[in-house]
Amino acid sequence: MLRSDFVRKLMSNSVAQGLNFGSRWLLNLALARHLLEQEFGIFSFIYMLANLFFPAIAFGANFYLIHHAAQQRHISQLLQSLHISLLVFAALSLGCAALLWWTTAELALNLYLLSLLIGLSWALNQACFSYLKGAQQFALEVRSQFVSVALTLLLVGAIFAGWFTATASVLAMVLLISIFPLLTAAKALWPEYKNWRAQPVVTGPGLWQQLRQRFSYAWHDVFAIYLTNIPFVFLALFSTLLALGQFRKAFVLFMPVTLLPVVFSQVLLSKLSHQPLLADKLHLFKRVFLFSFPLLSLPYLVLLLACPWLYPWLLAEPLSAQAQLICTLVLLTLWLTLLKTYFEVWITALGLNKWRAVSVTVVALIGSAAYLVANQQLSAELAAWIFFATNLLAVLSLVVLSGYGIRHYRQQHEAVTPTAE
Numbered sequence: 001m002l003r004s005d006f007v008r009k010l011m012s013n014s015v016a017q018g019l020n021f022g023s024r025w026l027l028n029l030a031l032a033r034h035l036l037e038q039e040f041g042i043f044s045f046i047y048m049l050a051n052l053f054f055p056a057i058a059f060g061a062n063f064y065l066i067h068h069a070a071q072q073r074h075i076s077q078l079l080q081s082l083h084i085s086l087l088v089f090a091a092l093s094l095g096c097a098a099l100l101w102w103t104t105a106e107l108a109l110n111l112y113l114l115s116l117l118i119g120l121s122w123a124l125n126q127a128c129f130s131y132l133k134g135a136q137q138f139a140l141e142v143r144s145q146f147v148s149v150a151l152t153l154l155l156v157g158a159i160f161a162g163w164f165t166a167t168a169s170v171l172a173m174v175l176l177i178s179i180f181p182l183l184t185a186a187k188a189l190w191p192e193y194k195n196w197r198a199q200p201v202v203t204g205p206g207l208w209q210q211l212r213q214r215f216s217y218a219w220h221d222v223f224a225i226y227l228t229n230i231p232f233v234f235l236a237l238f239s240t241l242l243a244l245g246q247f248r249k250a251f252v253l254f255m256p257v258t259l260l261p262v263v264f265s266q267v268l269l270s271k272l273s274h275q276p277l278l279a280d281k282l283h284l285f286k287r288v289f290l291f292s293f294p295l296l297s298l299p300y301l302v303l304l305l306a307c308p309w310l311y312p313w314l315l316a317e318p319l320s321a322q323a324q325l326i327c328t329l330v331l332l333t334l335w336l337t338l339l340k341t342y343f344e345v346w347i348t349a350l351g352l353n354k355w356r357a358v359s360v361t362v363v364a365l366i367g368s369a370a371y372l373v374a375n376q377q378l379s380a381e382l383a384a385w386i387f388f389a390t391n392l393l394a395v396l397s398l399v400v401l402s403g404y405g406i407r408h409y410r411q412q413h414e415a416v417t418p419t420a421e
Helices: 004-034 037-058 061-071 075-102 109-134 139-160 167-198 207-238 241-253 255-274 278-315 321-349 353-377 380-420
Strands: none
Touching: 004 037, 004 139, 004 167, 004 241, 004 255, 004 278, 037 075, 037 109, 037 167, 037 207, 037 241, 061 075, 061 109, 061 207, 061 255, 075 109, 075 167, 075 207, 109 167, 139 167, 207 241, 207 353, 207 380, 241 255, 241 278, 241 321, 241 380, 255 278, 255 321, 278 321, 278 380, 321 353, 321 380, 353 380
């Protein structure tokens, strides 16, 4: 039976992530119903950019800060992380402005700027709460979500009422709402920051050292989010905004289950990283996997069976054979993402994050090649098939790497032990 401490933190993380994802899902659902597919395609494109900018700006803050703060907590780790995020944001802003100046942009500049700012706000939130989670403080994020969820629900109501019809206005409200959780994090971190200011002893890595350490984390996160958003990228490039809107609607329909991997992964990584012995890590991982994976798979099965009536009810349009195929493939792919996350956490807990980064990079490049081969023949259905195949390949590669990771960790430990004696 799982310990009550693990379950309590898992429940806190579940509530926090559930509130966050649930409110975003309702927002996307409202826009999917309210906007035409062409207009929703524009929103999907800009929102996709925000999702791509987010991991680049965060620069691996999620797993890095949880993993290292669980081992040794120093607020200098977080401060360096925020410094890195601001530097990356500035570099991306300059690069984006130069690219838009060099090329003829179809969409307004303010939309691209909003996508960058939203990515920055998400990155700052992630860094603060990942640091707190590494210190085993999971309940704070729950409190931080209540105001932002309430405001998001008001925005959803306003969209249904027809008060917001411009993509820029909606994105500006999303940016404003995403700032509120930072206030809760700042309040919790302020006493620790004041103590550090009184005695600013930096015991963690410096800026450039942390940049080097976090490169593999950032590398993985950028390619992982790219792997998730890759259908949207190539549908925007090679197909039509109509096809992009069709695929996005299937994704929005099942968006709530995308929180499931996030819910357990942060708690599990914090616990695994806190275990010094390989046997204890392996024992905890097996117990959590055997208990939670079948349980977390049930929502995917329910959605698969309920899709024929859920789609017309939520999206206010009939479910065609094409849409049903896309929905089925998208849902199966999201289930593979759940399975994949277990092995990503395990490899990170073993200190082999570079392996994880190489794996997702290779899979993302293979997927990109498949989309490039399809080129102008790319449709929403074909994109869904490639989406499924690339994630299946990612799962298989991580399973293989997990087995090698155990042997590698054991060999390293055995090599160090005689020296320690």
